[in-house]
Amino acid sequence: xxxxxxxxxxxxxxxxxxxxxxxxxxxxxxxxxxxxxxxxxxxxxxxxxxxxxxxxxxxxxxxxxxxxxxxxxxxxxxxxxxxxxxxxxxxxxxxxxxxxxxxxxxxxxxxxxxxxxxxxxxxxxxxxxxxxxxxxxxxxxxxxxxxxxxxxxxxxxxxxxxxxxxxxxxxxxxxxxxxxxxxxxxxxxxxxxxxxxxxxxxxxxxxxxxxxxxxxxxxxxxxxxxxxxxxxxxxxxxxxxxxxxxxxxxxxxxxxxxxxxxxxxxxxxxxxxxxxxxxxxxxxxxxxxxxxxxxxxxxxxxxxxxxxxxxxxxxxxxxxxxxxxxxxxxxxxxxxxxxxxxxxxxxxxxxxxxxxxxxxxxxxxxxxxxxxxxxxxxxxxxxxxxxxxxxxxxxxxxxxxxxxxxxxxxxxxxxxxxxxxxxxxxxxxxxxxxxxxxxxxxxxxxxxxxxxxxxxxxxxxxxxxxxxxxxxxxxxxxxxxxxxxxxxxxxxxxxxxxxxxxxxxxxxxxxxxxxxxxxxxxxxxxxxxxxxxxxxxxxxxxxxxxxxxxxxxxxxxxxxxxxxxxxxxxxxxxxxxxxxxxxxxxxxxxxxxxxxxxxxxxxxxxxxxxxxxxxxxxxxxxxxxxxxxxxxxxxxxxxxxxxxxxxxxxxxxxxxxxxxxxxxxxxxxxxxxxxxxxxxxxxxxxxxxxxxxxxxxxxxxxxxxxxxxxxxxxxxxxxxxxxxxxxxxxxxxxxxx
Numbered sequence: 001x002x003x004x005x006x007x008x009x010x011x012x013x014x015x016x017x018x019x020x021x022x023x024x025x026x027x028x029x030x031x032x033x034x035x036x037x038x039x040x041x042x043x044x045x046x047x048x049x050x051x052x053x054x055x056x057x058x059x060x061x062x063x064x065x066x067x068x069x070x071x072x073x074x075x076x077x078x079x080x081x082x083x084x085x086x087x088x089x090x091x092x093x094x095x096x097x098x099x100x101x102x103x104x105x106x107x108x109x110x111x112x113x114x115x116x117x118x119x120x121x122x123x124x125x126x127x128x129x130x131x132x133x134x135x136x137x138x139x140x141x142x143x144x145x146x147x148x149x150x151x152x153x154x155x156x157x158x159x160x161x162x163x164x165x166x167x168x169x170x171x172x173x174x175x176x177x178x179x180x181x182x183x184x185x186x187x188x189x190x191x192x193x194x195x196x197x198x199x200x201x202x203x204x205x206x207x208x209x210x211x212x213x214x215x216x217x218x219x220x221x222x223x224x225x226x227x228x229x230x231x232x233x234x235x236x237x238x239x240x241x242x243x244x245x246x247x248x249x250x251x252x253x254x255x256x257x258x259x260x261x262x263x264x265x266x267x268x269x270x271x272x273x274x275x276x277x278x279x280x281x282x283x284x285x286x287x288x289x290x291x292x293x294x295x296x297x298x299x300x301x302x303x304x305x306x307x308x309x310x311x312x313x314x315x316x317x318x319x320x321x322x323x324x325x326x327x328x329x330x331x332x333x334x335x336x337x338x339x340x341x342x343x344x345x346x347x348x349x350x351x352x353x354x355x356x357x358x359x360x361x362x363x364x365x366x367x368x369x370x371x372x373x374x375x376x377x378x379x380x381x382x383x384x385x386x387x388x389x390x391x392x393x394x395x396x397x398x399x400x401x402x403x404x405x406x407x408x409x410x411x412x413x414x415x416x417x418x419x420x421x422x423x424x425x426x427x428x429x430x431x432x433x434x435x436x437x438x439x440x441x442x443x444x445x446x447x448x449x450x451x452x453x454x455x456x457x458x459x460x461x462x463x464x465x466x467x468x469x470x471x472x473x474x475x476x477x478x479x480x481x482x483x484x485x486x487x488x489x490x491x492x493x494x495x496x497x498x499x500x501x502x503x504x505x506x507x508x509x510x511x512x513x514x515x516x517x518x519x520x521x522x523x524x525x526x527x528x529x530x531x532x533x534x535x536x537x538x539x540x541x542x543x544x545x546x547x548x549x550x551x552x553x554x555x556x557x558x559x560x561x562x563x564x565x566x567x568x569x570x571x572x573x574x575x576x577x578x579x580x581x582x583x584x585x586x587x588x589x590x591x592x593x594x595x596x597x598x599x600x601x602x603x604x605x606x607x608x609x610x611x612x613x614x615x616x617x618x619x620x621x622x623x624x625x626x627x628x629x630x631x632x633x634x635x636x637x638x639x640x641x642x643x644x645x646x647x648x649x650x651x652x653x654x655x656x657x658x659x660x661x662x663x664x665x666x667x668x669x670x671x672x673x674x675x676x677x678x679x680x681x682x683x684x685x686x687x688x689x690x691x692x693x694x695x696x697x698x699x700x701x702x703x704x705x706x707x708x709x710x711x712x713x714x715x716x717x718x719x720x721x722x723x724x725x726x727x728x729x730x731x732x733x734x735x736x737x
Contacts, residue, residue, distance in 0.1 A: 015534050017497075017526055018053035018108065018394065018506040019046060024476040026057065026086075027731050028066055028689075029722045034088035040096045047103035049519070050526040053394050054100060055366050055506070057087050058110040059356075061305075063118025063335075066689065067718060067733075070110065071368065072335055074118030076352040077306035079360060084694075097361040108364035108394055109356050113349050113381075114372045116311065117335035120300040124313040126320055127151055128295035134175035134274045144325040145274040146318070147332050148186065149262045153277065154294050157192065157245070159254035163292070166284030167244045170222075171214060172230075172261065173237045174274050181273040182234035187227050189260045190243055192250045195225045197258075200737070203227035212240025214279070224249055229264070232273050259293075269333065299336050309352060311338075315345045328371045340377040349377075350384045357390050364394030370430070371399045375410060378428070379417025386422040394504075396429040396470045400477060404434035404461035411458075411468050432457045432471050432503060439473060439492035440485045442562075442581055449559040450581045453495065454541040459502050469503030471496040474511055487630075490518050491579050494632035495562065497525035498577045501539050517649065524647030525634070528575075528606055531643075532636045535570035540593045542576075549591040550622070556586030563625070565593050573637040576603060580627040587626050594621045603635040607647050614639060665721065669735040670714075676707040676721070676732070683707075684725035690717065711736050 021039050030038035039054065046054065058070025061078035066086045075082075080090040087093075097107050130146050157163050172188075174181045191197040204226060211217040215236030222228045222241040230239050250257070265271030280290040299313040316336045317323050323330045330337070338345055356362040370378065382395065399410050407430050414428050435457025442450040457471070458464035473492035478484045485492055489511055496505040512519045542549050543563040551558070560582035566575040574597040580586040597603075597617060604614045610633050615623050627633045665676050678684075683702040688709070689695050696719070699710040709721075714736040723730035 014050065014052075014530050015500060015526075016052040016393075016504050017050050018055055018470065018504055019051045019512065020055045020472075020475055020506055020508050022055075022057040022087075022476070023508070023510045024069065024479045028086055028720065029687075029731065032724050034092050035086070036088040036092040036096045040092075040099045043096070043099045043103050043105060047105055049523045050530060051105060051507075053106050053108050053364055053504075055108040055364075056096075056110065058112060058368075059085065059087070059093065059360075060112070061085055066720070071112055072117040073112040074116070075301075075304040075306050076309040076348070077355070078304065082305035093360070101361070106363035106393065107361065108366050109360075109362040110366045110368060111353065111356075112368045113338065113340065113377070114369040115333075115335040115337050116301070116316075117298075119298045119311070119336070120303050121152065121296045121298050122300040122313055124151070124295055124297040124299065126313065126318050127297055130318045130325075131175065131274070131276050131295065132278075134276075136176045136178060139176040139178045139180075139274070142324050142326050144269070144331070145272045146325060147269065147272050148275070149272075150332070150336065151295055151297050153259040153261070154296065155257040155259070155280070155289075155292060156294075157250045157255040157257050158252045161254075161292075162285065163257075163282065163289070164252070164284065165245050165247045165249075166282065167242055168283065169212060169219065169279075169281040170241045170243065170259075170277050171212060171279035171281070172239045172241070172275055172277055174232050175276055175278070176274050177237060178274070179234075181232045181275070184232045184271055184273045185229065185264045186232065186261055186273065186275060187229050187264050188222060188241060189225075189227050190222060191225045191258050192245075193255050194248075194250050197260075198225050199227065201226050203229045206230040206239060208233075209235055210240055211236040211238040212242075213281075214238050214240070232275055269331065297336065309348050311345065311348060315339060315342050315348075329374060331372070333372060334369065338373070340373045346377065346380070350381055353381065353385065354388055354390065357385070357392070364392050365396075367395070367397045369400075370397035370410065371401060375413035376417040378414045382414075382426050382428060383417075383419050383422045386419070386425050391425040393427075394429070395426060396431060398431055398477075400433060402434050402437040404432075404456065404458050404464070407432065407434055408458050408462040408464040411464065427467050429468050429470050429503065430458070431475075431506070432459075432469050434458060434461055435496075435502065436472055436492075439495060443485045443487045443489060443491055450562055450579075451541075451543065451545055451559060453562060454544045454564075457502060466501045466503040470506050471503050472506040472508065474508040475506070488581075489516065490521055491581060491630065491632060493518065493522055494525060494577070494579050497522065497529055498533060498566070498575070498634060499539060499564065500529065500533050500536055500566070520649045521647045524607055524645045527645050528634050528636070532571045532573050532575050532606070533566050533569050536566040536568055536575070538567040540565045540567065542590060542592060549593075551591065552589040554587035554589070555584055556580060556582045556588060561586060561588070563588075563590060567593065567596055574603075575637070576623070576625075576635040577632065578625050578627045578635070579632040580629060583629050585626065585628055587624075589622050589624050591620070591622050592617065597637055601637060602639045603637055604640040604644075606634050606636045606640060606643070606645055608644050609633050609647070613641050665732045665734050669737045670711045671737055672710070672712045674709040674711055674721075674734050676709070676723075677705065678707055679705075680725055684723045684730070687722040687724075689720045689722070 059079045060073045061075040062068025062070050063072040063074040100107050189197050206220050209217040210220040212219040219240035219242050222243050233239050263271050282289045299316050301311045317339050438453045438456035441448045458469045459466050473489050474484050541564045562579040599617050599619045601617045602614050610626050665674050688698050701708040718735050721732045
C-alpha cells in the first residue's frame, strides 16, 4: 500500500504546548525587523503546529537598556512605551499579542518578582547598620556581607560640612576579622562632583604593610579619580589610604566625596567581604570623622519614566526585618533583593501583575527565580488574581533545582497558601528541572542507564501531578559549554512530547528553528500526540527496572532503550513509543501490555522511520521493534498506513529563521573609527543604535572588504550595529572609549 502523508490538523480538544520564543542574548533585530515583529510573523505557523502558549522575553525595561535580557528589571510599567526595550516597542508588543490572540496562542510574560535594579541612589541606614555592625559572631552564625558592588559611601565636602582641603586617612578592615576574608581583592575608587572617576587609568597597587598609625606602619596614597587595588589585610588587619584634596578638587560651596570599595574576585557572592571604613582621620580637623560617612544604595524608584511601581530601600533586604542575607530565600544573588513580606512590595508586584493581564493582554506568567522568595507570596498572588477575576491557564515557576522532591515540595507549599476556590481555578506549575537533568544525562553521559528517566522528575520521581508541571529539554539557563543537551536533544523531545502524564511540554526556540532546526520532527510528535495520545490516562514503562515483561535484545541494550505504552487515549488506540539511545540499531522482541490490544492486532510505525510499515502483535503478546541508532519511533494501534506523518527535514526548508551573521569589528573598543570586514558587493542598509535603542547617524565609508564608521562624535558607551543585505541580517556591538 502506498504511503499518504497527511497534513497537520487542528483538534477541538488538544494537548497544550508552550514555546520559549527566545534565547539568551537574542538579537535585537531579525529578518529586517524588531524581535517581536519576527515572532508575530511566525505566529500562524506556530499555531498550525499546535502551540498554545508563547513564552516571551522579559518585557519590563531593564537597567541596561536594549543590552538587557530583562532580568535586571527597572521599570515594571515601561514595556517599550517610553524607551525601546531589547525586543522592541509597546506598539510592536500590542501587535504581537493581537496576532497571537487571533491564532489562539496565549502570551506568557516572564515576571521578575525577586529582585530589581537601576533605581536612583538614596541614603540607606539599614545597609549602613548591616555593614558597620557585622561581627565574628554573626559571620559564624551564617550572616553574609552586604555585596560590596551594590552600595557606595560618601563624605560631604565644602559648604557647611566643615570638610575642605587637606589629607584624609581612610582606615579599612574586615568588620568581623574573619579569616575567610583575608586576601580577598577589592578596588577603591574616590571621586567628587568636580573630579570624575576615570576607570580607564591603570590602577595603583597597594604596598604592604600599609596599616597606618593604628598598626604602627606606613600607609598607602590613593589618588582622586584613580582606582586603588588592595586585598583584605591579614596582618594587622588594616589598609590605610591617604587622600589629599586640593581646593581645586571640589566645589567649596558644596560637594561630595564619593567612595566605592567593591570586591573584584571572580567568585561572585563567594568573594564578597565585610570590609568597611572603620576610621577616617581628618588631618585638617585633627579628629576622626568616620560618623560623617553616609551609605547609599540604588534602590529609589521614584524617578522611573512610567511614574509607577514606586519602591525605596525599605522594600529591599536588609531593612530591619530578620534576615541573614544568606540561603535561597535571603541571599542577594541578583541585584537588590525585594522583601516580599513588606506590604507595599506586595502591592506593587500584585498590581503590576493585574495590569499585565488587564492592560497588556498577557494570558500566562512564567515566574523567575521562585526559590528566592517565600511560597506564601506566590500563593497570595494567585489568590489576588483569582479574586480579581483572573485565572491564567499557565502559571509556572522557575526553581533551578535538580531535586524532584524539592520541586514538588515547592508546589505543595504554594498550594498550602492558596484558597480552595483559587486552587480549583488555577493550576500552579513548576519547570521539571529534575526530569530535564535525567534527559540530559541520557543523551550526554556515556554509560548512563537511560531507564533512570522512568524514575525521574516530579511525576515519576516524587509522586507529583502533571497538572502542575512543565517539561523541557533546553532553555536559556543552559547556555554555557556542557550545559545544553549536546547530543541528540531530539530524543529528549520525543519523550516529553509523547509522555502526556508528565505535564505541558515546552520547546526551546533555538532547538525548533536555527541552529538545530528540529521543528519538523517536533511538529510530527505534536501531531501524533494530538491525534492518538491526547487524554491517555495510563503509561506503562515496558522496559523499566525489574520489568515483568519478557524481552529479547537482538541488538541494542536495555540500558539504552526507553520503551513505553500509552493507553486509554481519546483516540481509543494503544500507542507504543521506542527511543533508542544506543549507537547501533535496536532490534528487540518485547512483550507489551495486552489489556487493550491483542495478538494479531496491528501497530503502524506512524512516522515511517523503521524498516517495516507495521508490526503484528504475536501470539505470545510480543512485538518486534527495529529502530535506528540514536532515534525514536511511535507505533499506533491499527493499520494507519494512509495516515502517516512526515517528519523528514526538507533539503531547503522554507521560512527557516535567518540567523544574523556576527560581524567582525575592530578596533573594539573603538578609538574614533570602527572597521567592519565584509564580502558585500554593494553597500548594505546600516543602522546604529545606542543602549536606549535610539538610532544614530554616523558617517560611513564603503570599501571593498571593509565598511568604516566614523565614531568620533559618539559619547563613551556601548553601541550596536545592524546590517541588512537583501534578506540576510548581520549584527555586532562595540564600545566607544
